[in-house]
Amino acid sequence: MPRSLKIGFLAAAVAAVVLIGGLAVLARFIDPAPYFQQAADRVREGIGRELRVGGRVELRVLPSLRLVLEDVSLANAPWGSRPDMLRVKRVEARVALLPLLRGEIEVGRLELIEPDVLLETDAKGLGNWVFEPPAGDTSTPAKGSARSAAIEVHAIAIDGGRIAWQRAGRAGRQELAIEKLRVARDTLGRKADVDLTATTNGQAMTLRGSVGTLRALLDRTASWPVDVVFATPGARLALDGTLDWRTTFPTFDGTARGELTDTAAVARLAGGPIGLPLPVSFEARARATRGEFTIAPLKASIGNHPVEGQATVRTAGEWPYVKLEVRAAALDLSAAGQKRAQPAPRAATSRGGRVFSDDPLPLDLLRGFDADADVAIGRLITAGKLPVEDLAARATLRAGKLDVRPASAKIGGGAVSARASLDAARSQAPTLALQLDGRGIDLQQVAAAMGQGRSVQGGRLEVAATLRGPGSSVRSFAAGANGEVRIVATGPVRLTGTALDLGGDVMTKIADTVNPFRRTERGTEIGCAVAILPVRDGIATVQRTIAVETNRVHAVAAGTINFRTEALDLAIRPTVVEGIGIGAASLAEVVRITGTLAEPAIGIDTAASARAALSVGGAVATGGLSLLGEMLFTRVTADRTPCQTALAGGHRPRSGEAPAPPRQGARDEAGVLDSVRRLFR
8 A cells, every 4th residue: 555545544544533532522521501402492493392401411422422311391382281292201312423524414313211292182173293483484494405304313212101192172082101112214224114012091002014214204205105014912903005295284095904803902992892793804995185084995894794885084174074884785793792791790780780871872972073874784683683684774963963864674574664863962961862663573584583483483563662861871861761662562473492481581480470371381372462661751651551462361561660760660460361271360360570670579469379379289180170260250350352451551441431541640659559450440
């Protein structure tokens, strides 16, 4: 090597040592705080927010330029709910020296310890992350200018910390607790790998993949790549597309794919139960622009049944708007219903032994946006395994009032229509109105579809209900409802096998008490069954408006069902049909049902019970002749057509007597005596 070249290299090395040494000496003896304050002033001039450091400011040169700041904060918007938008316990930045000579800032690694970020919006929807320069400063950084292009970050590391989100006028906030976040630029420098581990609503989650670089973000590029996968136990969501940063609000164009295999985990993220049959998967084209987010087309699979549709969310107007369309040839929700049915006893206990839940309905949610929904399903199997054909429903939400237009469907070959209206516009007095009308429902066809085809033969069902009441919760609705529920089943209907136990233990016990022949014969033939419940202020008054006629026994009921307290006070009077060899009054003169809807108590008149036991024994021994005298009593006092009496409003005129108007004072609390009086009038 020529001597001159050696001398040149030596001089350069000495100069570098002197320069680095000088920087080290300066870093040791010069206080960097005033210089950082100058940088903070530039930040305030650029974005109109104050950047503060409450702790120490440290500057080190070797082995690289390292800046350490403690207790850093960035001021919030003037309307914000707290003074600072950003708080960081410790910030450490490692800056390359040579790029500084070219006027560029190249951060090899940026470390944030326990950052605390609050993202919020004001009443007009403006976010606190939208920075506004001070009044009079109209300068806007141009693409590729020194402000945008002079900063490059190779890697970001966050340990601990949280990001919170809240909207003005909404109670509570969403929060993401960060365990760790790593962002590192790839080898070619075109993308940055992302690795996030965090928790939200007590549910662990991860986010992994790649995004565009920070420099491309600052340059506001038109195609900033996004290829990430969000995962939590039981769920996975993948996004693949590009973000356009050229506008104030970035736009996204790409695809979204997701799958759900465990609803329990996602329920914690959603803040409530999710009743969907598993597995669930979807793929959709997604596009997000300023003020609008569209998913179209949407192709999904719910419980291995294909579902199609589209969704649009608009936020540009004065009021958010959502439009949803769902179409499916078939959908089976019975599996999801079975999973939810298991914890039912615990749920009743948690409500204090009550059937109707006091959990508030999502009224605040209804007041937050307008919506239109259109659903069409060819065949729907409900959670209770009830098959519904040709379901078509439309719903509108306007200014806090939800209207479900007459939804139509076919059940058991019959036509069913329903309508609902929930008015939540007045937060202190929400109202709920329900209407239901079902005609020509074939009971045998329904039973066959639910796996009871051999146990139920024949029969038609008609259902009608009109109810209106407070709408803050299911319990408040039941406690203040007004209207009527009407159920009429016409026969002949024959119940055999497992169908004899339909309705659960309570109904089985009632049936066995009223009709003890049920267990000794191969089946029960029902001629008709009627239940008409007029409801006033949450109390259903039964005045012979519940009746059933079987081939052995007729029965009528009277009393009250208090939906306010869920208390029961019903009396059932069974009578035996003429000519079957057993006297009606001998079996049970009165069957009383007390207690509550959750825990009913069933009993019979003691004297009648003892007499019934002897009489039944005698009837078996003599072929029924020993009860002939008691049958005469039955002919005089029994209602031979209790279903007609129930359909007529419960009044059965005596021979030669003009029809009397319905009894008044239906809500008295005289107990079982009044109930029995209604039966025998």
